[in-house]
Amino acid sequence: MMIAAKRTSQVVAHMAIAFAIAYAMTGSVVFGGLAVVIEPMINVLLLPFHEKAWAAVRACAVDERDRYMRIAAEKLSQTVLHMGVAFVVMYAATGSLAFGGMAAVLEPVCNVLLLPVHDRFWHKLELRLNSRMRLA
Template identity: 55%
Template structure:
């Protein structure tokens, strides 16, 4: 149950950051909602195609080299960036705003989400202590 709650909380944190950023940039609840809902839906829908491509490429490669892994990560980053820019450009008509949102949102995630994850780790540690005390 705690794993499901943690995942829901992570998704909520991501969506809140995306919504908040776009609301701050545009002053529009509608654009904030687009950033929080539409862009992740498109990513989720298209990501299996990207992963399938890289899976086939890895299967054809004799070894899993660091270069191949790095190329896959760079490709995944570019994939997310292009989708974010495209959705925000479609929504706002501004390439600059789409690019700014696509750059700032991951930066905010990198800053904020470790705090979120640490809070969940403390909760899980506390829960584990209670379980071990109850079992004693």
């Protein structure tokens, strides 16, 4: 139950970030709403292909160091994928290369800054609930 709530909360946080960026850049609730729906859908559709390709790359690692380097490259690639999707969605919505570029930079930056706060909140909540369960 806790895992489902945490995952749902993560999705809502991602959607809120996408909405806030699109709304701030366009001033349109409609574009903000489209960003909330379209961008995650595209990411959800593309990520399994990305993960499958990188699983094959990781499987070819010759040692532990090589495996870690491949994991780092995978995470970098995943970030570039998200940036590309953010760019394309904002560019398609506005026709502006500048807005597309800003979305491509702002979304990952906001995710990197805000999602650790989200994760810390959930970690503290889990600790608090676990300690209460032990006392009961």
